[in-house]
Amino acid sequence: MEVEAVGDVASLDPDSLQLPELSPLALKSNPFLAEELFSLWLSLPETGRLVKNLLTDARTGTSSLNATGNLTGSTTNLLPSMFPAASTPPLSPRSTSGSPRIGKQRSGPSSLEFKAITKDICKLPSVLSTTLFRKIDVNNSGIVTRDQFVDYWIGGNMLTMDLATRMYTILKQPDRRYLTQDDFKPVLHELLASHPGLEFLQNTPEFQERYAETVVYRIFYYINRSGTGRLTLRELKRGNLIAALQHVDDEEDINKVLRYFSYEHFYVIYCKFWELDTDHDFLIDNENLIRYGNHALTYRIVDRIFSQIPRKFRSKVEGKMGYEDFVYFILSEEDKSSEPGLEYWFKCIDLDGNGVLTPTEMQFFYEEQLRRMECMAQEPVLFEDILCQIVDMIGPERGLQEKVAVLPWSCVLINGFCSN
Ligand SMILES: [Ca+2]
Numbered sequence: 100m101e102v103e104a105v106g107d108v109a110s111l112d113p114d115s116l117q118l119p120e121l122s123p124l125a126l127k128s129n130p131f132l133a134e135e136l137f138s139l140w141l142s143l144p145e146t147g148r149l150v151k152n153l154l155t156d157a158r159t160g161t162s163s164l165n166a167t168g169n170l171t172g173s174t175t176n177l178l179p180s181m182f183p184a185a186s187t188p189p190l191s192p193r194s195t196s197g198s199p200r201i202g203k204q205r206s207g208p209s210s211l212e213f214k215a216i217t218k219d220i221c222k223l224p225s226v227l228s229t230t231l232f233r234k235i236d237v238n239n240s241g242i243v244t245r246d247q248f249v250d251y252w253i254g255g256n257m258l259t260m261d262l263a264t265r266m267y268t269i270l271k272q273p274d275r276r277y278l279t280q281d282d283f284k285p286v287l288h289e290l291l292a293s294h295p296g297l298e299f300l301q302n303t304p305e306f307q308e309r310y311a312e313t314v315v316y317r318i319f320y321y322i323n324r325s326g327t328g329r330l331t332l333r334e335l336k337r338g339n340l341i342a343a344l345q346h347v348d349d350e351e352d353i354n355k356v357l358r359y360f361s362y363e364h365f366y367v368i369y370c371k372f373w374e375l376d377t378d379h380d381f382l383i384d385n386e387n388l389i390r391y392g393n394h395a396l397t398y399r400i401v402d403r404i405f406s407q408i409p410r411k412f413r414s415k416v417e418g419k420m421g422y423e424d425f426v427y428f429i430l431s432e433e434d435k436s437s438e439p440g441l442e443y444w445f446k447c448i449d450l451d452g453n454g455v456l457t458p459t460e461m462q463f464f465y466e467e468q469l470r471r472m473e474c475m476a477q478e479p480v481l482f483e484d485i486l487c488q489i490v491d492m493i494g495p496e497r498g499l500q501e502k503v504a505v506l507p508w509s510c511v512l513i514n515g516f517c518s519n
């Protein structure tokens with residue numbers, strides 16, 4: 100232990116000794132003195148205890164050392180107390196050091212050179228390199244020759260394809276005309292193995308898996324607008340996934356990639372699910388969901404969600420929502436003005452499913468909100484007043500029967516009718 104520590108003296112930063120009475124400059128100009136002081140510090144009983152504690156923390160996963168060596172264990176105190184530490188994903192370090200990206204790569208099934216080929220020659224996001232490699236290396240030999248690559252790339256007419264078509268061709272199963280969630284698994288696997296912003300998850304494979312599935316759900320939520328689970332080339336072209344993947348390539352801090360990949364977004368989604376799923380069987384029922392956002396939802400809207408009107412649950416257990424279903428719900432709830440969010444809530448309110456919202460339908464959901472306002476001794480806002488505002492805002496030519504006009508402003512209604 101001590102031998103290892105002394106071995107690090109060469110890279111010792113005098114500032115880290117935190118000796119106010121000695122100028123760091125003096126220490127820098129006299130490395131021997133710094134080394135002496137460091138050895139002295141190592142021999143102190145307090146240091147021994149500190150190292151021991153750090154080791155225990157590291158083993159139990161309660162703290163971590165960030166890039167500058169500062170202890171960040173205190174961040175775990177921010178976790179809600181109902182989460183057992185082992186079941187909560189680790190918090191991501193706020194920022195990573197500015198070391199070059201290439202230095203952080205770990206060897207995977209595809210070499211660094213192949214990653215460079217994927218990015219620089221094929222102009223594809225580098226996280227596609229493993230999938231591309233396997234696509235060309237049909238015999239699983241672990242080697243791709245120049246001729247094989249040229250055959251695939253030139254012979255397969257990849258040069259003439261646009262980026263989305265290239266990506267689609269590489270990811271999809273040969274006998275299919277769409278992409279499934281499973282087709283994205285190797286991409287997420289490669290991302291987790293190579294992105295410096297996700298390195299801290301290495302020791303918690305269960306959260307790597309959760310992060311990966313959450314990202315895929317988010318991609319499908321926004322891009323697979325048909326909701327079939329079968330992502331078509333047309334949908335891929337209309338979406339912004341490739342731009343997001345290219346952003347991932349250029350950005351060391353994954354949390355800055357707000358489209359799909361932010362770890363912090365995953366963290367919030369997963370922790371909210373975990374908090375509602377009190378018995379932790381990975382399913383939540385309507386009584387669990389009613390507690391969402393400090394009881395923000397009304398019973399009527401929760402009933403609609405559990406009647407699977409806005410979206411059919413993927414969960415196989417009757418009357419219960421699985422994690423994927425929850426991700427769809429929370430994305431709609433948190434971003435009500437997005438296209439899929441609007442559609443989700445529109446379907447909730449459209450009681451007869453005829454694609455048109457009528458005052459009666461809106462009033463049905465508003466009644467519950469009105470009663471709540473009364474209970475909380477708030478001055479109730481009459482439905483008629485809200486209706487007038489809506490009509491003023493959109494000025495529908497044929498009253499509220501104008502279906503097309505309903506969509507763009509339904510987000511305004513939704514905020515009032517579904518949750519408070
Ligand atoms: Ca449960």
Ligand SMILES: [Ca+2]
Pocket residue numbers: 449450451452453454455456457460
């Ligand atoms: Ca209707």
